[in-house]
Amino acid sequence: MLSKRRWTTTGAGAAAAVLVLVTGWQASAADERTPERGLYQVRGADTAAARTDVDRAGVDVLGVRDGGMEVVASPEQAAGLRGQGLTLTLQGDWDALLAARGGGLSRTAAADFPAGDEGYHTYAEMVAALRETASAHPEIAAVSSIGSSHEGRDIPIIKISDNVASDEDEPEVLFTCNMHAREHLTTEMCLRIVERFTAGYGSDAGVTAAVDAKEIWVVPSQNPDGAEFDIAGGEYAGWRKNRQPNSDGSVGTDTNRNFDYKWGCCGGSSTSPSSETYRGPSAASAPEVRAVQDFVGSRVVGGTQQIKGHIDFHTFSELVLWPFGHTYDTVTDGMTAEEYARFESVGEEMAASNGYTGQQSSALYVTDGSISDWMWGEHKILSYCFEMYPAGGGIDGFYPPDEQIVPQTTRNDGAVDILIANAT
Structure with a gap:
């Protein structure tokens, strides 16, 4: 589909x-x-x-x-x-x-990915795929929007549920992708989730049970401006940030350093606008970040957050990461020993299913203002960051050939199921 x-x-x-x-x-x-x-x-x-x-x-x-x-x-x-x-x-x-x-082409307007990588979805193709899915499965899938990017692109979200038109009293799960522009494999990961939980409904017992018991939300691209810029002209730009201008004439905020929890607290982001980890002039200054935060906030119903589990997909390194990123501590303000043990247990179970390595985010290096820290710190959502295929690879780490889309997205089917099962 x-x-x-x-x-x-x-x-x-x-x-x-x-x-x-x-x-x-x-x-x-x-x-x-x-x-x-x-x-x-x-x-x-x-x-x-x-x-x-x-x-x-x-x-x-x-x-x-x-x-x-x-x-x-x-x-x-x-x-x-x-x-x-x-x-x-x-x-x-x-x-x-x-x-x-990218084939050494000039950076002019392009309608698709560089030659040989056309299996990846452009923004327009991603939007069309979501609409096609909702049209083919109207009883369980509906497309809406969480807001707009800096350049005015819609940020679509698809809901998958057995009673999709109703806001049922069921645990909810959120999957987000393409936070960083050059990480196109993650958009395909979100589309894999959409396809699996719609096309498999009624024929796959596990899929059917999940859709009947949970409300599943999927955002395939949190950074559509950056993603489109990254492929313009048939030559990859290696672009990471959004496309929001900065006061010094540079462009872009690292949206995964811009969330409004421990923003800029701990030396895990940069104050320099030219840096790849520039955190922005203030917390949630990026419209894409505000859109995600506002949507998650809207799922607080009757004082209770309905979203219980979340994965934010990135590339690359083949890791399953859990909060916190802003501190090396496991037990700290906002995280009890029992809560950390649950993060670790579920994270290790997911890592065992896909062959990734599981660890606390700060075991890599300190980050602050990240989406997973915010999800847990503000809303107590069981939130993970997946660094997808490959384990390493320089330029090819961000741009694996499109032949890898199927094996590397289906590789996470089991982990997705584990997260959904633990979203209670």
Whole structure:
């Protein structure tokens, strides 16, 4: 139903081609010049505190796994990290890799993803897929909106329930995707959830039981402006933030540092508008963040929050993360030992189902103003961040070939079911 084109599950050839591209760049150019934006492998940041220091250096942290970090850094930033005793290995010129991954086309208006990745949904195709689903399953699916982006794009949400037109007294579950613009695989993850819980209703016993017992909400793109900018012209931009202008002439707020809980509290975001983790001038200053917060707030009925479980999907590193991100502590203001134990138990169960690694968010590095911290801190919603496929991969980490859409989204079916079962 939601497939744009025929999907296959054999992506090894395409992935290998990108790997050859990366290693080819290293062999021919890594020792000849230092790029303005280099892709580096960082070793030596073996603790959460050390990784937090790397993040605070202003680099763009792409992924963290097995003791290593992948970052994009300027020559000055790279030199500063080496001065801290860290080992940095240049993997390639980030801008050259982006251009090559997208086919090297000029950045003009584009109607689709770069050639070879057309299996991903553009914003227009995502909206059309949701409307098609609601039309095909009117008794259990309905599309509405949580608000608008900075550039005026609607942020659609789909509700899936056995009595979709009624606000039933049932636990609710929320799935959100595409917080960061370049993480397009996450939109496909949300569309997989939509397809599974509509097309499978009445024939799949587990799906039917979930839809009958819960109200399921799905937001496939929280950052439509950024996502569209990232693919404009058939060349990936590596764009992370939204498209809201800043006072210094730069563009973009990191919406996952802009939520109104412990905003800017703990050195887990940047005050610099040019930073990839810029937290914005004030909490919830990004319209996309306000839209999510307002929707979740609207689900407080009779003084009780109806949403009981939430996953926010990201890429990449293959991790299941739980709150809090703003502190290394497990038992702290807003989190009892019993509550943390529940987060850990459910998180580890989900990680066992999909082969990810489960851990507290701050075990990577400190973040503040994140959606999962806000979901729990403000509303006591059992909220997780999934970092999807791959475990690592530089440029290809954000842009896996579209042949990976099916295997990497279906890989999370079990985890989704576990979250729904625990949303009580």
